[in-house]
Amino acid sequence: QVQLVESGGGLVQAGGSLRVSCAASGRTVSSAVMAWFRQPPGKEREFVAAISRTGITDYANSVKGRFTISRDDAKNTVSLQMNSLKPQDTAVYYCAMATSYTLLKHYHGYNYWGQGTQVTVSS
Numbered sequence: 001q002v003q004l005v006e007s008g009g010g011l012v013q014a015g016g017s018l019r020v021s022c023a024a025s026g027r028t029v030s031s032a033v034m035a036w037f038r039q040p041p042g043k044e045r046e047f048v049a050a051i052s053r054t055g056i057t058d059y060a061n062s063v064k065g066r067f068t069i070s071r072d073d074a075k076n077t078v079s080l081q082m083n084s085l086k087p088q089d090t091a092v093y094y095c096a097m098a099t100s101y102t103l104l105k106h107y108h109g110y111n112y113w114g115q116g117t118q119v120t121v122s123s
Contacts, residue, residue, distance in 0.1 A: 002026035002112040004095045009117030012085055020117055021079045022095030027112075029071055033098040034078040036069060037107055038091035038119075045094070045107050049080060052103040063089075085121045092116040 008020040022034070035050035049059045049069040057069050068081045078095060096110035104110065 002097060004097060004112055004114035006093065006095050006114040006117040008079075009093060009119045011120045011122065014085060014087055014121055014123050016085050016121075017081070017083045018085060018119060019079055019081050020093050020095075020119065021077055022114055024076050024078070024095075024097065027097065027099075028073070029076050029078050029097070030073045033100055033103055033110075034069075034071060035096045035098070035104070035110065036078075036080045037094045037096055037110075038089075039094070039116075040088070040091040047105040047107070048093070050103050050105065051078065053101065056103060058103055058105070082119070085119075087121045087123045089119065090121050091119060093119050 003025045005023045012018050036048040039045040051057050051069050066084045094116045095114040097112040098110045
């Protein structure tokens, strides 16, 4: 049984930084595609970043250059470092795992989800 547990959300001022992490159990993060999605208030869930089994990363255009996804195989965790945060980054951030071999950007392709962690950026 795969479980994903996010941590590290919170309130930060615009321009600040925040790091969210996802601890996985039941499957190693290195044997899956791991991703972060977010859902702003009143909007659909959207892709933020992903890391493939081989360590290739991809980002949404809106976060490219500001966010960095990384993986710690020893701890079986995936993290998202968020810098230069903007009010429009405010959302619930979800960790997701896909058992595919292809890096995916649509949430339909992901098999397992965490419960989400709130990130709020004040102006």
